[in-house]
Amino acid sequence: EAQVTQNPRYLITVTGKKLTVTCSQNMNHEYMSWYRQDPGLGLRQIYYSMNVEVTDKGDVPEGYKVSRKEKRNFPLILESPSPNQTSLYFCASSLDPQGFGQPQHFGDGTRLSIL
Amino acid sequence: GESVGLHLPTLSVQEGDNSIINCAYSNSASDYFIWYKQESGKGPQFIIDIRSNMDKRQGQRVTVLLNKTVKHLSLQIAATQPGDSAVYFCAAQADTGFQKLVFGTGTRLLVSP
Numbered sequence: 001e002a003q004v005t006q007n008p009r010y011l012i013t014v015t016g017k018k019l020t021v022t023c024s025q026n027m028n029h030e031y032m033s034w035y036r037q038d039p040g041l042g043l044r045q046i047y048y049s050m051n052v053e054v055t056d057k058g059d060v061p062e063g064y065k066v067s068r069k070e071k072r073n074f075p076l077i078l079e080s081p082s083p084n085q086t087s088l089y090f091c092a093s094s095l096d097p098q099g100f101g102q103p104q105h106f107g108d109g110t111r112l113s114i115l
Numbered sequence: 116g117e118s119v120g121l122h123l124p125t126l127s128v129q130e131g132d133n134s135i136i137n138c139a140y141s142n143s144a145s146d147y148f149i150w151y152k153q154e155s156g157k158g159p160q161f162i163i164d165i166r167s168n169m170d171k172r173q174g175q176r177v178t179v180l181l182n183k184t185v186k187h188l189s190l191q192i193a194a195t196q197p198g199d200s201a202v203y204f205c206a207a208q209a210d211t212g213f214q215k216l217v218f219g220t221g222t223r224l225l226v227s228p
Contacts (some may be wrong), residue, residue, distance in 0.1 A: 005157075042119075042204070043159070043218040058215070090158050101208075103149050103167070104216060106158030 002027045004107035006091050012113040013081060021076045021110045023091030031094040032074040033058070033104065034066065036087040043090065050072055081114045088112075117216045118142075119207050119219040128224045134192040136222045138205035143186065145207040150179060150190045153221070162190070162203075185199045192224075 004025045013019055033048040035058075045058030049068040058073065063085055065077040074093075080084060088111050092104040116143045128134050140148075146167035151159035165172045165179045165188070172179050178191040192199055202221040208216075 040220060042220040043206075045215060092158075101147050103161040103164055105161065106151075108156070108158045 002105070004091055004105055006089075006107035006110045008110060009108065010111050012115065014028075015082055015115050019078050019081060019112075021078075021089060021091075021112070023074045023076065023107060024072050025074075025091075025093040026069065026072065026103070027093060027095070027105065029093035029095050029105075030071070031096060031104075032068065032090045033094075034064070034076045035090045035092065036060065037090060037109075038087050046076070046089075062089050075082055078112075081098070083114050086112060086114045118218050119205060121221050124220075125223045125225065127227065128195050130197060130226055130228050132197060133189075133196050134199070134226075135226060136190045136192075136203050136205075136224065137218055138190075139186050140186050140188070140205075140207040140217075142207065142209055142217075144209040145185075145186075147208040148179070148181060148188055149206045149208075149216070150177075151204045151206065151218075153204065154198075155201075159204060191195045195224075195226050197226050197228060200224055 007022045034046040035043040037043050044060050046064050047066040049055045055066050089110050090109050091107045094102045094104045096102040138177045143187045150162040152162050163174045176193045181188045182226050202223050204221045206216045206218045
């Protein structure tokens with residue numbers, strides 16, 4: 001089944017404790033992206049990647065890192081999480097390497113709570 | 116920059132009615148639009164898309180209408196069912212070299228039997 005898989009689905013942690021949210025897709029998509037979703041603000045892009053070893057900032061990249069060492073994986077890293085990063089996070093992928101003209105397919109989300 | 120907004124935060128309809136969810140965008144260079152459905156506890160699910168060279172596109176029970184003159188698009192759901200209850204997002208994208216997808220905040224569709 002074609003899908004985007006995120007882990008963990010839920011995480012409660014404390015300020016400053018490094019964490020990684022994994023994202024994997026099995027559709028051989030070039031484009032991958034991370035979003036956060038907050039009430040009243042919709043989905044905002046954190047980082048995106050158009051290919052292996054190619055990543056770029058989205059609208060809200062502060063406090064986040066990503067890497068794209070393999071085509072299928074695009075982990076999101078919070079080096080020193082803070083409470084304002086408490087949010088619902090989504091990973092998405094798209095067939096087109098520039099993410100244009102093809103729908104992005106989303107994972108089921110990771111709910112992070114930073115205390 | 117681009118902004119995308121939906122007209123109503125909540126839309127309540129009766130089962131069997133037709134639903135219309137509206138969306139406005141600001142960037143006249145936007146030329147690709149997508150509607151997503153998000154159910155509780157799940158990620159956005161692709162419903163239908165449309166490019167700016169089209170005015171209308173139909174899927175199964177859904178139709179998207181695009182009016183580029185007033186920068187407006189709508190999603191019509193025919194014979195709405197309880198399973199259609201969800202939050203619906205529109206998203207817009209411009210082919211300007213930075214292919215960012217901009218999302219609206221969503222309209223919650225409530226379908227009562």
